[in-house]
């Protein structure tokens with residue numbers, strides 16, 4: 001849409017981000033002159049293998065935003081998760097699809113939904129087949145073990 | 158004391174009259190994840206804002222300069238309000254599927270509301286466009302299903318099916 005919509009977005013984020021301190025440690029434009037490219041850092045939810053780690057997101061708002069969803073990815077080779085492609089950081093989440101997106105959502109709701117995805121992996125639409133298969137057979141210790149292996153070795157790539 | 162009026166400056170303020178229950182109507186979709194996220198959007202808005210552009214209804218949509226008649230509101234059958242320009246732009250995308258962005262019901266202008274009157278024709282045209290796309294989409298699904306069935310049948314019976322989904326019978330007849 002326009003610069004004015006993006007400015008609103010910026011104000012909403014600044015105002016409401018404090019309410020989500022335990023979830024989102026940062027959400028801001030990469031360059032304050034350009035409100036179309038953002039970064040976010042979310043914290044690993046408690047009671048998941050991600051707890052104690054933090055994860056960076058890149059968010060790009062196309063000129064059609066908010067009529068089309070934002071493009072959000074994790075950093076490549078950083079995020080072992082059923083619904084995230086490890087090589088690219090691509091996220092499979094219904095609200096980020098054109099068909100399910102609604103323009104009443106905003107950057108905060110999107111980032112919160114991605115945080116929720118970390119707690120609730122969906123084995124039906126996997127982008128990481130290995131993790132999904134382990135999760136399907138409910139082998140929790142292998143699941144935790146594999147994710148922790150990835151997370152602790154992520155700096156190698 | 159004698160007061161003499163030398164000059165009068167007229168000042169006025171206005172705002173849209175927005176029904177109290179607007180925007181709080183329960184959708185028929187139940188408490189799915191989308192409903193939860195949706196609830197978060199509006200938890201602490203002090204004034205009524207358009208859900209699409211997030212500007213106050215008493216201001217303009219992002220593309221207009223003059224509020225009021227220049228950038229009016231419309232009310233949906235579902236009781237959700239938007240700047241007419243914002244909801245029109247949304248419904249003009251095929252991804253909208255003609256649905257209200259707030260409650261995901263088919264968006265229709267509420268009948269018998271005067272501010273909707275001048276837009277009814279344009280919105281009806283849009284709705285028809287979306288409906289046609291939807292029909293096309295569904296018939297494509299049907300075609301895909303038919304092709305899948307035909308292929309499954311071919312595997313069963315050894316008949317040939319080309320990639321259009323037409324069944325090529327032994328006698329070289331094509332059955333669509």
Ligand SMILES: [Zn+2]
Pocket residue numbers: 207208209210211212217218219239240243
């Ligand atoms: Zn608007």
Ligand SMILES: [Zn+2]
Pocket residue numbers: 217218219220221227228229240242243
């Ligand atoms: Zn307008």
Ligand SMILES: [Zn+2]
Pocket residue numbers: 233235236237257258259260261262
């Ligand atoms: Zn609605």
